[in-house]
Amino acid sequence: MNARFAIGKVAGALITLGFVLVFNFFLFRVVQTDPVATLFRGRNIPQERLDQLRAEFGLDKPLGGQFVDYLQQTAQLNLGLSYQSRQPVWNEIKSKIPATVALVGTSAVLSAVIGTALGVAAAWRRGTKTDYSITTSTMLFYSMPDFWLGMLLLVGGAIITGIFPVGGIIDAGSSRAGIGRLLDQAHHIALPALTLTLAYLGEYAIVARSSLLETMKEDYLVVARAKGLRDIKVRNRHALPNALLPVVTLSAINFGFVLSGAIAVETVFSWSGLGKATSDAIRGPDLPMLQGLFLLFSAAVILFNLIADLVYGRLDPRVRT
């Protein structure tokens, strides 16, 4: 790959990140008039104590000074204290990352792999019953709101049949370790992961299908066939590598949203990840927590977009120059 191309993309990503930092700072200064008052809303606290707290938070300084503080603290991952738990925001966030990555990451990978495979199968047998059933079923799941699909699965898979637990990440009070613990977690992750996988399958299936159909019109496939390459090899060597380029971009973008969690589905299944943390923070509102979460989400999206660009540049010689 062209070094100029890569450097340009990295520089673009850094600039975007800079904008996000500035925006994130001012956005929360605009919505929040007096965080200390919000924090102790309804409680009877002496004025001196409030002033002291404002000074502790640095809220008595001018805006420029606050911005410099903010940049320094952010660079050290010091994102302030959560209003709700009174714990450092970064610690709160850090403790929730594994649960979200496990749930949303698994579903993102599964939906990408299965959805693409379904889309390819549908395109290859276009106009047949296989095509029709794949297209309608994936679109059905795609068009359902994810929390509703989650509730249907929750009722069917946990409440009525009792096969799966109703929620949580692990059985309360369980002291199992090793394999047993892993199985317990798998048992808990099954329903929410199934929900998210089903909800996102359709996007991949439709993109893969239409892209492959488009590619299958290309003359270079006829050329390869005319040279005696068998149909299945024509598909695997020529059609798929080109047709799957848009799928690569789509997955990279979706992976960028893995950390953002799945607000609705995590809430339905009481999955204590970043998505649920977001909805809790909104309810507060817990502004330092929200600010930290937004920063993390934006950084993840920017990073994965960068990865998508670089991978695409690697895969498609036409975009490198």
Add this chain to the structure above:
Amino acid sequence: MTEALVVVEDLHIHFGAARAVDGVNLAVMPGEVLALVGESGSGKTTLIRAIQGLTHPTSGKVLFEGKEADARHLPDVQMVFQDPTGALNPRRTVSEIVAEGLRIEKFKGNEAEAVSTALSRAGLRPPERFLRRFPHEISGGQRQRVVIAGAMVTEPRLLLADEPVASLDASIRGEILGLLRNLVDTTGLAVLVVTHDLGLAWNIADRVAVMYLGRIIEVGPTEELLDSPKHPYTKALLSVVPETRGMEQQILSGEIPDPKRIPSGCRFHPRCPVLQSGESERLGIAERCRGEDPAIISAAATREAACWAVKAIAVAG
């Protein structure tokens, strides 16, 4: 007479109600350039796809050196397409593209050498300059040369070229045609070239076959056929070519031909100027024009037209 390289026998290819190829006999001799001309939808592409084995005939046969091709693919036949950009995989380098035919045929010799030779023969010199390029990095004319190199690398006996220069700049058409003619003259390759353009046929073909609604209606050596066309359809086609300014222009009237509704009798009769002018009446063939299909031209014919008027005049004169 030398043995034909490819013989097409009573070939029919139907797509539902559309009879895209409707009874074609044709022979391609080794080392000749045969031009297949005719208006859009006359079945030219369908015919050559069937020769390549890409389309399955509804009935009839394609024989290569007297043997019926059992598999779909004839290793001695290669294709060149109209649009070189679409014919090249955008993610493959020139060397991978040209080598593909060798890899498919499990070539035992020196691949790099064969690829370089094919590129030089196609006029891409020095070949090293092109090996690692991608299709988007070279010009349209060079792309068509890459397609030709990819087709020639396996040293085929027959090249099927579907409008090989139609998508290229007028300025480089001559070069590409010259290249094809040169390959024929130096390697004994035969070329079946499809074209809308009679001027192009004039420049490189040894023989011309004219197709109308799924059937070959006239065939003959290039000069003879273009100098003194016999079939009224060929005459009409030629009258609108700029090179033949001497002729009175004939714009065909009547309905646009549709392979789903091929007319009875002579398939050209609804548009035929000979019939419309009353000439057929005078020759006493008007009934036949409307009701009786002129015999299909045989593959062995050197100069023939499927037309009742031509036969009547030949008998009379």
